[in-house]
Amino acid sequence: MSRPPIYKRVLLKVSGEALMGSRDYGLDIGVLRRIAEDVRDVVNLGVQVCMVIGGGNIFRGVAGASAGMDRAQADGMGMLATVMNALAMQNWLEKMGVPTRVQSAISMASLAEPFIRRRAIRHMEKGRVVIFAAGTGNPFFTTDTAAALRAAEMGCDALLKGTQVDGIYTADPRKNPKAERYDQLTYLEVLARDLQVMDAAAISLARENKLPIVVFNIHEPGAFTAVMLGDGKFTTVIDP
Template identity: 70%
Template sequence: MTDTPADLPPPVYKRVLLKISGEALMGDQNYGIDLKTAERVASEVKQAVNSGVEVCLVIGGGNIFRGLSAAAKGMDRAAADYMGMLATVMNALGMQTALERIGVQTRVQSAIPMTSICEPYIRRRAIRHMEKGRVVIFAAGTGNPFFTTDTAAALRAAEMGCDALFKGTQVDGVYSDDPRKNPDAERYDQLDYLEVLSRDLKVMDAAAVTLMRENAIPIVVFSIHDKGGLARVLSGQGVCTVIGQRPAANAN
């Protein structure tokens, strides 16, 4: 399960950031981290690392605490967002444990310093970790309230010089509507950043999409639940939606 499929061509990306939601770690639970689900996601990351791709991650915190929802109910927005950042640290530590159990060296770096449990975010150190084959998980968002983990993922992808931002979602790409509710929703193979913004397709928040557009970093949307899906999409195969320019080896 953790070995890269032998029939796949070499990856067309060298360094990527994988963004997944906190909800993706819940499995069939209503709250928290499902260990089997975390282990399955970890095996997907291991396949990518075994293929030679340098990987970093950003994980949301919605499975534990959602700051925006709490703010909507009357909680101070800044305080709610800081609580959400702490939830992302919990998820990062859980994913680190799952990865290291299957032999993947991992470092957690937090935008909010908490040196007793993880490293502070230091850009050059993070790059060096990836160059050594370690997976780096960026926690605590940007360290500032009023910014989503989507924006944090876009920021870190730009800072790390990633070839693409991979967003693992509940479905296999970007649709005109929620395909789980609307069977007639149209699926897109490729989109431009401005199309995503003008159609309000809800792939990522506008700040994240704009940051990726300004840095010419493609966003690759795929299903995190598809076994072996990450390795296939990294090799230019598999089902996904690419926002921006596809790599030359994967161009149609």
């Protein structure tokens, strides 16, 4: 008899950069397809899934602002980039038979539903994956903060952060082979040690809502499913 998943409803946060694969910018179709396969497999476990996808593979508001753009204007462009990524992910999920809805915090009725909390919850109850696009709809907030906000609003059991490595380390393990991986941390430890897995606003929001953050490697096929079953390598951020 197969084991039940340890979470019933989760939000998966994927960075825009994760969708680039080996490209310098834009979308790697192979990466999109593989992440969609992983999401499909988790949905097939009976888990309710929603997603937030960043836009850094197309445009980052912070980078635009550092280049001299008005920050609010640059963040607006970044929010639009997340809509493009959400539509791309919706395409691949639906190709695999997973019913999906995109809800945007910025009104664009011909492309996506407006964000309506109760409607989003109902979609998930019916087995649909909901992809939240356009961040919070406001400048000066990252998609990490948007992910924490939406996870709290949806009553998720956990916020999963898919990254380039299999958890939170003392340093970047790709640069420092002696870096050690944490199995579990508290929210305050993440902030005090400046581990930068998510921005401080997102960590604080998760802490206030007692929302566990689970960090794992989004590039490892099957890792999402493994985390749902309590297997594999990952780091959990939670208060004891």
